[in-house]
Amino acid sequence: MFDKTVKELGDALRRKEFSSTELTVSFLDRSKTINKDINAFITFDEEQTLAQAKKADEIISSNNATALTGIPIAHKDIWCAKDWITTSGSRMLENFRSPYDAHIIKRFNEYGAVTLGKTNMDEFAMGSSNETSWFGNVKNPWDLDRVPGGSSGGSAAAVSAGMAPASTGTDTGGSIRQPAALCGISGLKPTYGLVSRYGMIAFASSLDQGGPMARSAEDLAILLEAMVSFDAKDSTSLKKPTMDYSSAVNKSITGLRIGIPKEYFSDQIAPDVQKGVDEALKEYEKLGAKLVNISLPTSPLSVAAYYVIAPAEASSNLSRFDGVRYGYRAPEYSDLNDMYAKTRAQGFGAEVKRRILIGTYVLSHGYYDAYYLKAQKVRRLISQDFSRAFEQCDVIMSPTTPSTAFQIGEKASDPVQMYLSDTFTIAANLAGLPAMSIPCGLDQKQLPIGLQIIGNYFEESQMIAAAHQYQCVTDWHLKKPPLNNI
């Protein structure tokens, strides 16, 4: 059952082949065993999990089950869940028990889903390798010496290793898509504003967006239906008609115009990745899609603009961690200012501090125009590039990452090398566009390759249909890591 999709497990639950309690116990047992090697989870809370499974079984026996009733789902530890320890991967929140549910957690509860546990992540979602977590790095199930990507690395590794049928993530500059690609699973970042950020511990508010991670595009559709809903408590939540993403998967893609941005196919891509993506594109042509050459001329500057905008917003958002209302407080200090300074010095890790310093600097007196305003202007140009491109095409495809999973420690000493692993994913966040990653091959080291699909605003259905129909004729999404050493 550990390699089954959410759809298959849901069907089996409703046919009463097994109960949610049985399913949940199986996943809990396996996850707890494997976690010693993968470190995908920070917290299990068996009592709360099993209480939800029991409730789900009652709903199923009264034949009122939804597609998610009784399905165990692993939530990134950035989402507040009532009575669950919610850490955001930081020492700062090591003992923080959330007093409330994030909007999406509430939605999953209403759908009858079961919270299996909280997954490991880069501290405050700042990282691309899961090496910045206070709770130790997550290992890639395909090769335990390699990173799973980040920041939703625990969520990606959990699905990849069969520890959970599906998970949630958040994506500020690629944090769903990059780990999905590196772990060989499917992940989707919706249009900015579709999924409520209420109860998501904020990193960069104008970029952060939650989304589903799972084995198949079909499963992403099922999860997305639960996650997308208007929320008055998120001031940027958008009111949109309810979408039936699950029914849209079979929408024809004959004649679909796929934009191929020349800037995303450069010599910085590893040859195996290039080959995997080229073959996927050929598959799409066989399915009746047409490839169109496009240009996103400003996109090479997206990483530069992002590392002004995201740290600027982070430096403001993370000012709330001051040792007063919640979280860590330094044990010794001389006065109030010293308490703040020591609390934040001890509570935050090196990468978080680096980004707070960058953000503080670019917003400080005398530098605002040169950095923050400039970055916002570059952001406009990047967004306009996409608007122009979508006059010529329906979706855009590219590699998700320039290379497959890198070694643990390989990029840890050079932040810029680390930042560049998100070089193809960041532009979609700056523009607020929906984007996803699906597996499209294995390289010579047997590591997964990700295909990125970027859609126009609110075109999630079209992207999911494109992904699903590729998955109907290929089996890359069904490949499983060997897990030989576990």
Next chain:
Amino acid sequence: MSLTKQDVKKAADLARIEVTDQEAEDALGPLKKVFALIEEMQQLDTEAVEPMAHAQDISTRLRDDIVTEKDQREILQASAPAVEKGLFLVPKVIDQ
């Protein structure tokens, strides 16, 4: 521009993060690399471009000024490092 150790210390002070001289020194090298990356933006002429603060052009939604949540002080203070009689405790700010 070239970032100095003093810049790092000033930013850390503004951000209320204690850094030692050595930490500021160690932070400088990687930060210089990041700023070299950021500087790439300057090659682009953006004189006539309108800055974009947000992914969606939406205005702030307003709501009626009514109470929607009941009193949850005890629950919300349960995670606080120091609380007394419903108040958050901090070191003394005003000298007698």
